[in-house]
Amino acid sequence: MININSLSKEYIMGDNKLLALDNIDLSINEGDFVSIMGSSGSGKSTLMNIIGCLDAPSSGEYHFRDNNVSTLNSNKLAELRNKDIGFVFQNFNLLPRLNAQENVVLPLLYSGKNLKERNQLAIEALESVGLKDRVHHKPNQLSGGQQQRVSIARAIAGSPKLILADEPTGALDSKTGLEIMKILNDLNAKGITIVLVTHEDDIANYGSRIIKMKDGKILEDKKNVNN
Amino acid sequence: MSITDLIYLSQKSLRSNILRSILTSLGIIIGVSSVITMISIGSGARIEVEQQIERFGSNNLIVRSQSSSNRGVSMGANSVNTLTLKDMEALKEELPAIKAIAPRVSLSTQIVANGNNWLATVTGTTNDYFDLGNWKFENGRSFEEEELASGSRVAIIGKTVQKNLFDNDSPIDEVIRINKVPFTVIGLLDAKGGTAWADLDDTVIVPLKTAKQRLVAKKFPGDQIRSMTINVRSSDLLFKTEKDVDTVMRKLHKISANGNPDFVIRNYAQFLNARQESSRVMSILLATVAGISLIVGGIGIMNIMLVTVTERTKEIGVCMSVGAKKRDILLQFLIESLMISLIGGLIGIALGLGVIFGVSEYFKWKMSLDYMSIVLSFVFSSSIGIIFGFYPARKAANLNPIDALRYE
Numbered sequence: 185m186i187n188i189n190s191l192s193k194e195y196i197m198g199d200n201k202l203l204a205l206d207n208i209d210l211s212i213n214e215g216d217f218v219s220i221m222g223s224s225g226s227g228k229s230t231l232m233n234i235i236g237c238l239d240a241p242s243s244g245e246y247h248f249r250d251n252n253v254s255t256l257n258s259n260k261l262a263e264l265r266n267k268d269i270g271f272v273f274q275n276f277n278l279l280p281r282l283n284a285q286e287n288v289v290l291p292l293l294y295s296g297k298n299l300k301e302r303n304q305l306a307i308e309a310l311e312s313v314g315l316k317d318r319v320h321h322k323p324n325q326l327s328g329g330q331q332q333r334v335s336i337a338r339a340i341a342g343s344p345k346l347i348l349a350d351e352p353t354g355a356l357d358s359k360t361g362l363e364i365m366k367i368l369n370d371l372n373a374k375g376i377t378i379v380l381v382t383h384e385d386d387i388a389n390y391g392s393r394i395i396k397m398k399d400g401k402i403l404e405d406k407k408n409v410n411n
Numbered sequence: 412m413s414i415t416d417l418i419y420l421s422q423k424s425l426r427s428n429i430l431r432s433i434l435t436s437l438g439i440i441i442g443v444s445s446v447i448t449m450i451s452i453g454s455g456a457r458i459e460v461e462q463q464i465e466r467f468g469s470n471n472l473i474v475r476s477q478s479s480s481n482r483g484v485s486m487g488a489n490s491v492n493t494l495t496l497k498d499m500e501a502l503k504e505e506l507p508a509i510k511a512i513a514p515r516v517s518l519s520t521q522i523v524a525n526g527n528n529w530l531a532t533v534t535g536t537t538n539d540y541f542d543l544g545n546w547k548f549e550n551g552r553s554f555e556e557e558e559l560a561s562g563s564r565v566a567i568i569g570k571t572v573q574k575n576l577f578d579n580d581s582p583i584d585e586v587i588r589i590n591k592v593p594f595t596v597i598g599l600l601d602a603k604g605g606t607a608w609a610d611l612d613d614t615v616i617v618p619l620k621t622a623k624q625r626l627v628a629k630k631f632p633g634d635q636i637r638s639m640t641i642n643v644r645s646s647d648l649l650f651k652t653e654k655d656v657d658t659v660m661r662k663l664h665k666i667s668a669n670g671n672p673d674f675v676i677r678n679y680a681q682f683l684n685a686r687q688e689s690s691r692v693m694s695i696l697l698a699t700v701a702g703i704s705l706i707v708g709g710i711g712i713m714n715i716m717l718v719t720v721t722e723r724t725k726e727i728g729v730c731m732s733v734g735a736k737k738r739d740i741l742l743q744f745l746i747e748s749l750m751i752s753l754i755g756g757l758i759g760i761a762l763g764l765g766v767i768f769g770v771s772e773y774f775k776w777k778m779s780l781d782y783m784s785i786v787l788s789f790v791f792s793s794s795i796g797i798i799f800g801f802y803p804a805r806k807a808a809n810l811n812p813i814d815a816l817r818y819e
């Protein structure tokens with residue numbers, strides 16, 4: 185599903201060059217549950233953003249399913265993000281003015297689904313994360329765990345093939361974090377590929393494969409024996 | 412993404428800032444209300460002029476007696492009647508451009524009929540008076556030659572007089588007493604309505620000879636008359652004829668070219684032109700205000716949209732992360748600025764209507780509400796919204812997804 189070949193990302197700040205990703209090779213298969221670990225600044229988020237077609241690499245190749253991503257225009261990238269990829273962010277990134285249902289409807293709006301269909305899908309997605317009774321709550325009327333569940337519902341509403349979760353439990357207590365992980369685990373069981381970034385071992389252990397990064401390089405990439 | 416969805420999203424964010432949106436559209440509000448008022452003043456003046464021509468007839472000059480003040484003391488407008496029927500005949504003779512002249516004597520007096528009393532203006536004249544003044548008959552007829560020549564006691568009355576004396580019943584063949592003299596009503600004139608200064612239908616018309624013999628013998632001795640309405644053959648000849656009338660009259664009255672005349676010539680077209688001119692000046696003034704306010708309003712919208720885009724950078728990133736295309740973002744912000752300007756437009760239209768109503772009530776100016784002006788206002792305000800909203804919207808649409816998402 186994901187094929188990355190000698191991919192680098194360079195940030196230039198004044199005279200300084202910073203190599204956030206250094207010649208990375210990585211492939212991820214459909215149905216994988218990959219946990220990425222590594223110290224702060226090792227390039228995990230940078231990699232996630234490139235995989236998610238939010239950011240472009242400085243060099244190297246990235247194939248997502250049948251697409252050579254670096255050749256795609258911004259409309260096609262938006263379409264990939266819309267249909268095939270779902271994001272779950274550490275800080276939820278919900279729109280504050282919209283209620284839970286409207287937030288979940290957002291990607292469906294951009295994919296052009298009709299009113300009835302998208303409301304149906306949004307309610308189903310919210311139901312599947314256990315928020316059936318919170319559909320009309322605004323983000324500031326929800327707890328952190330509930331907000332993260334809304335953002336998972338938003339990520340899955342358009343039935344994507346891939347979910348990218350960058351420290352989804354980072355802002356939550358450990359009990360709530362485990363609830364979120366259970367939801368992601370269930371999604372993976374249904375065949376959705378998951379790439380997860382975390383600092384915590386017991387969260388990473390949900391993955392079937394654990395990648396360790398350091399200074400923009402992949403240090404270690406192995407099957408998770410504990411899983 | 413459909414337009415209804417875009418509108419839905421835009422109104423969501425506008426509502427969270429409703430006061431700011433309205434304040435932003437202040438320039439548009441003033442601009443649009445000026446546009447509406449301006450157009451309405453313009454078309455009001457045009458309609459009023461048309462109505463006046465309809466009422467008073469076109470191509471007419473009016474010559475009136477005027478007490479000349481060169482003898483030292485003004486004697487008041489009504490005290491001297493310097494015009495005579497001889498003047499009238501001479502003018503007809505000398506100036507072929509004149510098609511007809513209607514002479515007029517008048518007095519204001521009590522009319523009694525049917526046990527009712529009414530004070531009206533009584534005019535003594537000839538049948539030309541009806542043609543020249545665009546008078547139509549609702550009922551009955553004009554004077555017959557024999558009645559004019561013999562000074563019969565017949566009268567034609569206006570609608571207001573009919574209403575007050577006959578309670579809207581048919582007045583034909585009824586007898587009215589003018590200054591205690593009985594007259595038979597032979598005709599009823601169509602209503603013309605009022606002007607700002609007079610009710611034209613408050614009139615009684617009798618043959619010139621009858622009036623001079625029985626009603627105003629003292630006031631208009633001999634062949635004196637109060638005024639005459641001169642009808643010129645075509646409008647091109649109006650101004651030349653006005654000069655010619657002046658020349659001939661001065662000759663007849665033995666007044667030198669630069670002496671003070673004992674008559675005054677009113678050119679109705681002149682009055683109408685003045686009316687049109689003053690409304691034109693007003694319109695230019697308002698157009699300037701409208702133009703400036705619309706531009707200021709547009710810049711206001713651009714400014715607030717730039718602020719909005721910056722404020723919502725992260726939000727734009729979120730939308731892009733879930734699949735918003737550049738076009739979606741562009742349209743969303745464009746529709747938002749369009750909505751601000753349309754809100755301004757709506758308030759402006761309401762304000763404009765208020766101003767129109769106020770001005771027409773207060774100044775008694777004829778203001779006509781032109782529906783085109785409302786359409787025009789919508790076109791104006793929406794183009795302002797789109798033109799000035801485009802730059803901020805494009806700025807939003809061209810944001811890099813990851814930079815927008817990371818923006819704090």
Ligand SMILES: Nc1ncnc2c1ncn2[C@@H]1O[C@H](COP(=O)(O)OP(=O)(O)OP(=O)(O)O)[C@@H](O)[C@H]1O
Pocket residue numbers: 195196197202203204222223224225226227228229230231
């Ligand atoms: N927009 C940017 N401009 C310049 N440097 C950047 C930018 N984004 C990231 N970096 C740098 O790239 C490196 C990798 O950053 P990245 O966010 O991928 O780290 P991370 O592994 O996700 O860290 P954390 O665990 O703290 O989230 C860091 O050194 C960071 O300072």
Ligand SMILES: [Mg+2]
Pocket residue numbers: 228229230350
């Ligand atoms: Mg990170």
